[in-house]
Amino acid sequence: MNFFAEALQWLVDPANYVGLNAIPLRLAQHLGFTVVTLVIASAIAIPLGFLIGHTGRGRSVAVASAGAFRAIPTLGLLTLVALSIGIGLNAPYIALTVLAVPPILAGAYTGFEAIDRRTIDAARAVGMSEVQIVRQVEVPLGLPLLIGGLRSAALQVVATATLAAYVADFGLGRYLFAGLKTRDYAEMLGGSILVILMALALEGLFALTQRFVVPRGVLAGRPTDIRTRSSRPRPVMESAIEEGQKNVHSK
Template sequence: MNLFADAIAWLVDPANWTGAGSIPQRTFEHLWISALVLVIAAVIALPLGGLVGHTGRGREPAVMVSGGLRALPTLGVLTLFALWLGIGLQAPVIALVILAIPPLLAGAYAGFESVDRRTIDAARAMGMREGQIVGKVELPLSMPIVVGGIRSATLQIIATATLAAYVSNFGLGRFIFEGLKTRDYGQMLGGSILVIVLALVVDGAFAITQRLVVPAGVRAVRTAEPRSEPTRPRAIVGQPITEGNQE
């Protein structure tokens, strides 16, 4: 309890909310590097995943690459690039991009693959070109799953971006590493709490976005679908009957 009390005391200390290296500044840095990494990874992974999902070709290599990148230890990759590129943000950005590509790639091709092939065939039968099919049919219908992949990647980036402070004076992770160095465990826990809160807020925003990107027609169909009643035996006046639809 004393440790949590120290963390709360550190969080509410006005000195930590103003000046260089303050909580607002570190939070902005953390969001900035997370957004930069997400954009770079999305530019690489989303078009590739969409192409795989649209054409149905290259799925196995995409799955293998995605699985291989997931297996890489981020700290080890960060250390390797830091030894090569030196102190700064280059190594953390590269390591985090490698971390973010697999969920983005998987979300993109899974989203496009989830679109009913009969819907795509109907669009082709109406004379729509491939670009129109992708932009007006596949992309809107796949958006909930694609946004789910972006959501997963963003949370992983925010959580792991604390490692950026390992090789640079940047982000919320700086509080954790400084607390570890000086044995200020209240500061360490306070920095961890800030990262957790930031991740939860961003996750909530993406959860709302994931609901909003569902096409209106799909929402209307889901709302109009009748709920099926469960079928189970029930006894009335000693006679077993079956609830639900009966033929």
């Protein structure tokens, strides 16, 4: 507990609020970096995800690549890019954009996929053009899952941006690495607390946004509580033929 008291002291020490190593400056760097990376990654992933979600083409490629990306160690990618293009901020920007794209892409197309096909058919039947369907039906209904994708991307970027201090003099991660080198536990711990608080704050913010973007009357994106279903969930009005084709439909 002693260490935590020291860390708190470090957090309120006025000496840490001036100069190039000031806490507010490091916080702003970290947050700014996260926002910029998310914007770049979104600009790439959202249109692509909407295209995949709307047309249904390229889905298996997207699923497979998202899985493969998960296996790639962030630290490895970061050091590799840093070594190729030099120390500085460009390497983390490239590496983290690459890492942020798959979750956002997945959020964008699963959001579209989660929509009841009948809703889209109905939109088409009343004469909406494809562009109108995307804009007025699919995007609003898929928004909660898209925000969910942004949320996991944001978490990942905040976490990995800490590692980015390994290859650039930047962000909250600097405190961790400086503290590790000099065995300054107060600095190391204080920095860790700041990063964790930032991650939790972002998580909370996204969780709230995710709730607010659900169109009124629609519960897509919120986890349905299976326990609230009645004990006889199977509808009886479907004909035997339809029952037999159920699997074909859900594919």
